[in-house]
Amino acid sequence: MSKSIKEALESTFRDVQVSFREDNRMAVTAENESVLPILRFLKDAGFDHLSLISVVDWIEDNLFELCYFLTPYMQNDDEYTDRQKLHIILKTPLPRDEPRFKTVIGLFPNAEPYEREIHEFFGIDFEGHPRLTPLLLERDYEVPPFRKDFDTRKYVAELLDSVPPIETKKK
Amino acid sequence: MRELELYFGPQHLGMVGNFSITLKVEGDRILEAAANPGYLHRGFEKLMEYRTWIQNFPLVCRVNVIEPDHIEMIYAMAVEKLAQIEVPERAHFVRSIYLELARVGSHLFGLWAYANMLGFDTVAQWAMYHRDLVLDLFEELTGGRVYHIYIWPGGVRRDFPPGFTDRIVHTLHSIGGCVPDYNSTFFDNRLFYERAKGIGQLTQQQAKEWGATGQTLRATGMKYDIRKVEPYAAYDKVDWEVPTRKDGDAYSRILVIRDEMIESVHMIFKLLDAMPEGPVYTRMPNPFKWKVPKGEAYVRCESSRGELGLYLVSNGGDKPYRVHFRTPSYPHGLIVLEKLLRNASIADVGNIMISLYVVAPEIDR
Amino acid sequence: MDRNQITKWLKSPAKMANKYSLHAVYFCTGCGIIEVPPSITARWDAERFGIIPVATPRQGNLFLITGYVSVKTLRAIIRTYEQMPEPKYVIGFGSCPINGGMYWDSYNTINHLDKYIPVDGWIAGCMPRPEAIFIGVTHLWTLIDKGMADGYIKYREYYGAYRRNQEMVLGKLEWPPLFPLTDDPRGDEQ
Structure with a gap:
């Protein structure tokens, strides 16, 4: 099952590295341009559940790694197959300075809040996203907080610990 | 009629949890809803990068306050996968029983919230009392009522104390004995049917498109449950059923929750019978010097x-x-809720939100 | 009711009535809210202590800050607190409002709640048990008796300093000051 997906991916797309692990996880690394075609290919192949979009900040390589997690829903309402165990992690590298990518909302409508969150926490722009407004944070951060070069302890020491206590007059 | 913007929450009686929604309304009808989370954002994912592998255990369970146990479980599973730690057979069973107890407790809390929202105060009092009985079990087992930190990489912290299985059986029997009362006052009640039927209805196609899982998906007929799809712990060792409904509305979702509770209780009895003897944890290396090998893992489990x-x-x-x-x-609160609130009336906001079982700290993390 | 109580009632009925009818504002500020439903339902029954949750801040005089306070919630807390009528009492519930607790190094939670609004009592622990809530409340009664639960007076007196601290974290606040601001941030020096 997973072997056929692997072969289909390798024969359809060039520059794709597919590694299959025993724990039903398949890691696919692709170039930026081929991510959307691969996602569409996988969706047509039955991987219709985008469970997560995540980013890893590899600061030493000066790269962001954008990861899409795909898994199939059940085809029938009450039939469990080995296919549902398979999880595909599609990864693509992005440059760390001025990172931008295309949105996948057209394919997977549930990508919207994930992309919004990534924009907020990593500063990656998604072209074509309808609302890249702040989602969770209230304050503006100079460095988006989930990047590795944002030091939360330093930030707390500089901002929150500098708020003075209320001085009251002794009675 | 004039359109206007209405802020719903965070300080609002119709809102459970610290969450808010911005509604664009025309009269009573909602034209558009925009979820506004972030009131509980603590930045877990950043804080965990600053703490050692073991130090993270007290932290992760605080992601979801209503049932911290599945978060512990999933973190332990991921660490075990990365460090390739074997878990003893008995620990799998202990974990499953513990997680199912957590599911019962969490569903009772959800039942409290939903019954309260619909105006069934008696049922709400019962549900909260019965949840407390489950919490008493947890308190005896782990020392904490709410946060337990019981699951550990390589097993669980300690075995069941003597006589504990009897007390589990006793507690579950006393809760199960009240199921007919619950049915007659709430689930089979005409008022409940009237107030929940057809509210927040979605089709299976929509649920799949919006990334729904759990009760929201199971209420549309699909038996999608990670415990069956990709079994972990001891869920493949015993025989059990995944309850579903067909209609995909609030009524179906709550009935799925009830059936799941009953199924969980049956499952705990079966697990207790099948539980083998043996150790419940493998010895871990010194946590202060413990380094986990390089790699990545994606694990998943079925929380409540x-x-x-x-x-x-x-x-x-x-x-x-x-x-x-x-x-x-996350998808339930930020996508499904927004879409379902379109064309609903203001009075249904809390109803839809609680029936989707949205818990705010999970969204914000 | 013992003799002592009767004298207290006769001496200052308003204070006694205040003390025994603490109306808690229904606002789930953090994860500590998980222990509030058990306390207000049948098993622990907070109504024995005169505590009942109310819908709007205008009706309430007790504000339970249940758990950590993120920056976004702080804005809502200040709004809610300023809408409550006097006398009003604030109890910080759990370790996190006291000094940050688990989240002492989080960029999005404030560490010391009493720098932003006055707090009359603290209940430590994570989670505090329902009994701890009641001990905290009975302790608040003692404070009210002795006239030491004066957070709202302090807020009026040092409003400038509180407002300055709030604006340090939240930026310029969009609502007008509740009390007239004096030039000196530490309040009136008379």
Whole structure:
């Protein structure tokens, strides 16, 4: 099952590295341009559940790694197959300075809040996203907080610990 | 009629949890809804990068306050996968029983919230009391009522105390004895039917498109349950059923929750019968010097709200390199809720939100 | 009711009535809210202590800050607190409002709640049990008796300093000051 997906991916797309692990996880690394075609290919192949979009900040390589997690829903309402165990992690590298990518909302409508969150926490722009407004944070951060070069302890020491206590007059 | 913007929450009686929604309304009808989370954002995924692997255990369970146990479980599973730690057979069973107890407790809390919302105060009091009985079990087992920190990489912290299985059976029997009362006052009640039927209805196609899992998906007929799809702990060792409904509305979702509770109780009895003897944990290396090998893992389990996932990356150090939780409330609260609120009336906002089982700290993390 | 109580009632009925009818504002500020439903339902029954949750801040005089306070919630807390009528009492519930607790190094939670609004009592622990809530409340009664639960007076007196601290974290606040601001941030020096 997973072997056929692997072969289909390798024969359809060039520059794709597919590694299959025993724990039903398949890691696919692709170039930026081929991510959307691969996602569409996988969706047509039955991987219709985008469970997560995540980013890893590899600061030493000066790269962001954008990861899409795909898994199939059940085809029938009450039939469990080995296919549902398979999880595909599609990864693509992005440059760390001025990172931008295309949105996948057209394919997977549930990508919207994930992309919004990534924009907020990593500063990656998604072209074509309808609302890249702040989602969770209230304050503006100079460095988006989930990047590795944002030091939360330093930030707390500089901002929150500098708020003075209320001085009251002794009675 | 004039359109206007209405802020719903966070300080609002119709809102459970610290969450808010911006509604664009025309009269009583909602034209558009925009969820506004973030009131509980603590930045777990950042904080965990600053703490060692073991130090993270007290932290992760605070992601979801209503049932911290599945979050512990998933973090332990991911660490075990990265460090290749074997878990003893008995620990699998202990974990399953513990997680099912947590599911019962969490569903009773959900039942409290929903009954309260619909105006069934008696049922709400019962549900909260019965949840307290489950919490008493947890308190005896782990020492904490709410946060337990019981699951550990390589097993669980300690075995069941003597006589504990009898007390589990006793507690579950006393809760199960009240199921007819619950049915006659709430689930079979005409008023409940009137107030919940047809509210927040979605089709299976929509549920799949919006990334729904858990009760929201199961109420549309699909038996999608990670415990069956990709079994972990001891869920493949016993025989059990996944309850579903067909209609996909609030009424179906609550009935799925009730059936799941009953199924969980049956499952606990079966697990207790099948539980083998033996150790419940493998000895771990010194936690202060413990380094987890380089690699990445994506694990998932079925929390009481749906698919809970964890993406964990290690660079071979003594701290995680990157952590990302895929919480079930995230798509439910930010996509499904927004879409379902369109064309609903203001009075149904709380009803839809609680029936989707959205818990705010899970969204914000 | 013992003799002592009767004298207290006769001496200052308003204070006694205040003390025994603490109306808690229904606002789930953090994860500590998980222990509030058990306390207000049948098993622990907070109504024995005169505590009942109310819908709007205008009706309430007790504000339970249940758990950590994120920056976004702080804005809502200040709004809610300023809407409550006097006399009003604030109890910080759990370790996190006291000094940050688990989240002492989080960029999005404030560490010391009493820098932003006055707090009359603290209940430590994570989670505090329902009994701890009641001990905290009975302790608050003692404070009210002795006239030491004066957070709202302090807020009026040092409003400038509180407002300055709030604006340090939240930026310029969009609502007008509740009390007239004096030039000196530490309040009136008379």
